Amino acid sequence: MSTGEAKVFWHEHAVTREEREKLNGHKGCVLWFTGLSGSGKSTLANLVDHRLYSLGYHSFVLDGDNIRHGLNASPAMLRERHGEEFAKRFGLGFSPQDREENIRRIGAVAKLFCEAGIIAITAFISPYRIDRDRVRATMKPGDFIEIFVDAPLEVCEARDPKGLYKKARAGEIKGFTGIDDPYEPPLNPEIHLDAARHSPEELADIVLDYLKTHGIIPASK
Numbered sequence: 001m002s003t004g005e006a007k008v009f010w011h012e013h014a015v016t017r018e019e020r021e022k023l024n025g026h027k028g029c030v031l032w033f034t035g036l037s038g039s040g041k042s043t044l045a046n047l048v049d050h051r052l053y054s055l056g057y058h059s060f061v062l063d064g065d066n067i068r069h070g071l072n073a074s075p076a077m078l079r080e081r082h083g084e085e086f087a088k089r090f091g092l093g094f095s096p097q098d099r100e101e102n103i104r105r106i107g108a109v110a111k112l113f114c115e116a117g118i119i120a121i122t123a124f125i126s127p128y129r130i131d132r133d134r135v136r137a138t139m140k141p142g143d144f145i146e147i148f149v150d151a152p153l154e155v156c157e158a159r160d161p162k163g164l165y166k167k168a169r170a171g172e173i174k175g176f177t178g179i180d181d182p183y184e185p186p187l188n189p190e191i192h193l194d195a196a197r198h199s200p201e202e203l204a205d206i207v208l209d210y211l212k213t214h215g216i217i218p219a220s221k
């Protein structure tokens with residue numbers, strides 16, 4: 001058997017994206033929340049998801065913390081389950097390369113959701129601009145909606161719900177975003193949220209309004 005690169009072919013779907021969107025009563029898209037740890041990504045992602053669900057729409061949250069338990073599991077988790085060699089090959093931590101692969105994989109998954117006519121809601125720090133832009137470049141114009149959850153480091157650090165900033169300041173966690181690893185804010189996000197001055201409910205309203213005014217969900221409900 002050849003060990004060379006296999007040729008892979010693309011199969012058209014029997015049911016088109018447009019047909020699925022018609023059935024769902026709204027368009028598919030990716031709501032890409034990005035921001036520092038503690039900025040409010042997960043809170044907001046889940047609130048928007050719940051609002052959409054209550055309106056009868058189809059959405060799903062892909063959250064960094066959860067995805068890093070499965071698809072993008074850490075080396076430690078994989079070591080326990082499958083041994084050292086497997087963990088080294090497939091486990092993802094927080095090095096720049098691992099974050100890049102984390103975002104690449106989740107971008108591909110989010111795109112599949114979008115093509116299934118679903119509103120994919122991702123909540124990853126996604127600190128590097130190039131990684132977010134690469135995901136954007138894989139998608140059709142309008143499908144990738146970058147949402148900057150903008151809360152200053154001081155605010156996030158004061159919230160510190162998991163105590164991670166404290167550990168990072170103490171040097172117990174290395175390469176923590178905002179402390180000793182960079183966060184590159186979006187230059188031109190579709191939505192820029194002031195997450196330090198507004199409640200999650202107010203911020204969710206802004207996201208829902210965007211979806212209505214851009215024809216992703218009906219304006220009428």
Ligand SMILES: Nc1ncnc2c1ncn2[C@@H]1O[C@H](COP(=O)(O)OS(=O)(=O)O)[C@@H](OP(=O)(O)O)[C@H]1O
Pocket residue numbers: 036037038042064065068094098099100102103123124125126127162164173174175176177181
């Ligand atoms: N070194 C370091 N830097 C930043 N964050 C860290 C780190 N180590 C662990 N954590 C925890 O992992 C969550 C971020 O995971 P993500 O997959 O969103 O990160 S990334 O997009 O790949 O940068 C992040 O969760 P959120 O607070 O929900 O953002 C942290 O709880």
Ligand SMILES: Nc1ncnc2c1ncn2[C@@H]1O[C@H](COP(=O)(O)OP(=O)(O)O)[C@@H](O)[C@H]1O
Pocket residue numbers: 035036037038039040041042043044123159161195196198199200203
């Ligand atoms: N807009 C907001 N205003 C005040 N507190 C918030 C807001 N959004 C989230 N929080 C709180 O901040 C903390 C971090 O929120 P979380 O959604 O976990 O952030 P992230 O997913 O970005 O790490 C939580 O305790 C949450 O209740």
